[in-house]
Amino acid sequence: MSERIQQSGQAGVAEPSGQVWIEGGTFTMGSDHHYPEEAPAHPVRVDGFWMDVTPVTNRQFMAFVEATGYVTVAERRSNADDYPGAQPPMLRAGSVVFDPPKRISGPDPSQWWNFRFGADWRRPYGRQSNIRGKYDHPVVQVSYEDAMAYADWAGRDLPTEAEWEFAAKGGRDGTEFAWGEELVPDGRFMANTWHGMFPTENLKPDGFDRTSPVGSFPSNGYGLYDMIGNVWEWTSDYWSSRHTEPAQKSCCVPVNPRGADIEGSRDPRMPEILIARRVVKGGSHLCAPNYCRRYRPAARHAHEENAATTHIGFRCITRP
Numbered sequence: 001m002s003e004r005i006q007q008s009g010q011a012g013v014a015e016p017s018g019q020v021w022i023e024g025g026t027f028t029m030g031s032d033h034h035y036p037e038e039a040p041a042h043p044v045r046v047d048g049f050w051m052d053v054t055p056v057t058n059r060q061f062m063a064f065v066e067a068t069g070y071v072t073v074a075e076r077r078s079n080a081d082d083y084p085g086a087q088p089p090m091l092r093a094g095s096v097v098f099d100p101p102k103r104i105s106g107p108d109p110s111q112w113w114n115f116r117f118g119a120d121w122r123r124p125y126g127r128q129s130n131i132r133g134k135y136d137h138p139v140v141q142v143s144y145e146d147a148m149a150y151a152d153w154a155g156r157d158l159p160t161e162a163e164w165e166f167a168a169k170g171g172r173d174g175t176e177f178a179w180g181e182e183l184v185p186d187g188r189f190m191a192n193t194w195h196g197m198f199p200t201e202n203l204k205p206d207g208f209d210r211t212s213p214v215g216s217f218p219s220n221g222y223g224l225y226d227m228i229g230n231v232w233e234w235t236s237d238y239w240s241s242r243h244t245e246p247a248q249k250s251c252c253v254p255v256n257p258r259g260a261d262i263e264g265s266r267d268p269r270m271p272e273i274l275i276a277r278r279v280v281k282g283g284s285h286l287c288a289p290n291y292c293r294r295y296r297p298a299a300r301h302a303h304e305e306n307a308a309t310t311h312i313g314f315r316c317i318t319r320p
Contacts, residue, residue, distance in 0.1 A: 016156070016318045019050035020223050026253060027166050027173045030243045031298035037241055038298050045255045046166050051159065052315035054214035054225045055138035055233060056150060058131045061121060064150050073143040074120040074308045095119040095141050096309045097126060098286060100199050112199040113309075121146075124310050136213040138231045138313035144278050144305035147234045147314040156316035161237040161279045161300065162257050163317060168227040168282065168297035170220030178220050178228050178297050183289075191217050191229030193295050194288035210285055210310070228295050229287065231313035232280040232303070238265035239277040239302040265302075277302040284311040 015021060029044040064070060074095035094117035104111045118127035121141045131137070142150075151157050159167070168178055175181055179190050189206040196203040208216070215225045227233075237259030244257075259265075265276045280303045283295035294301060303312060 016050050018054075019052055019316075019318060022049055022051050022163075022167050022222055024048035025166070027169060029162055029165055029298070031296070034293065034296070034299065037300060038243070040243055041298075042243060043253045044162050044166075044257055045253050046160075046163050047256055048320065049159075049163060050318040051163075051167050051222075051224060052317070053219075053223065055231060055313045055315045056147075057136050057214055058121070058139045059135040061139040061142070061150060062135070064153050068149075068153060070146075070149055070153075072121055072141070072146045072308070073306060074141050092117050093120070096307065097124070098199075098310050100202065103200060119310075120308075134211070134213075136215075137211045138214055138226065140211065140231060140310050140313055141308040142234075142313065143308045144234050144303075146308070150314075151316045154316060156318050158234055158236040158314060159317045160256070161235045161259055161281065162254075164233065164235050164281045165297050167222060167224060168220065170222045170224065170227075172221060176296060179218070183295070189217065191226070191283075191295055192285045193229045193283065194286055194291075196288065198286065198288035198291040208285065212285070226282075228282050228297070230285055231282075231311055232284045232301065233282050234303075234312065234314040235259075235279045235281055237279045238262055239279050240265070275304045275306055278305045280312055286311050 024045070024047040026043055026045040028041050030041045031038040032041045075093050077093050094115055096113055097116045097119050099112055099114050101111050116126040119125060119141060121139050122131060123129045124131065124141050147158060170178055172178065172180070177183060177190070179185065184190070192206060192208050192212045194202055195205050202209060212230055214230070217226065217229070219225045220227055238261060240260035259279060262276050265278070280301050281299070283292065283299060287293065287295045
């Protein structure tokens, strides 16, 4: 990939194409005022790194696939050993798709999430869909394995949760959102999120029903676009139900921390299937005030690392 000389941050160092330098520092990670998994708020320090200006797009992912012949997880037939008791017809290639219902009965998400055969990054919503005209939208239907394969090919990595959250704040430590205290300041839409009563009514005042072209909303203080909303983004950290604080709060600040170990990241809802979960950050176009208020830097969510959906993508970083 092409490079140019970094003009700020690390003077004279070649900056990877499409990335900006994020100067390291100390910040408050997590929150004590929202979902329990965000607590406790605690100080963390990260070293500097370069980060993709936008999420990886369909065009960029297509270049990777054309160069390598890579086949994503959603395009592969599932292994019966990984899904005990599954009927053979259900092991065909496919992925999970969001389908807005006309009405719902209770909070069961299976009312709006459906497994669809043939759904993958080229056909995000099934065999009848495509990405024509959406090459500048973030790639979706990519698992953690797929994201790491792209990062390896590009000579990059996925950010840790701490690196991602530090970058998302854009230099603002202590504000509710990445841009300040108001979700829609002075009526200006700052991110692609759901407006209306999720999952049945999306008013779309921002003009987007699903994903949006990257860079459609203002960048944060570091010049990064779509850190909030549009699509969730994979991080390299295993999931934990809460943040871990230093044993002695006054003694030290964690530097470049990592998340839980793999044993602590398994999904208790599926004890017979030992699939690790990773942290995803940033919220998506499906986050709404009445459901999943996770369009904030401190917010976090767990997702099975072998699963892909229509609202999860990724971006890469490069460490010096």
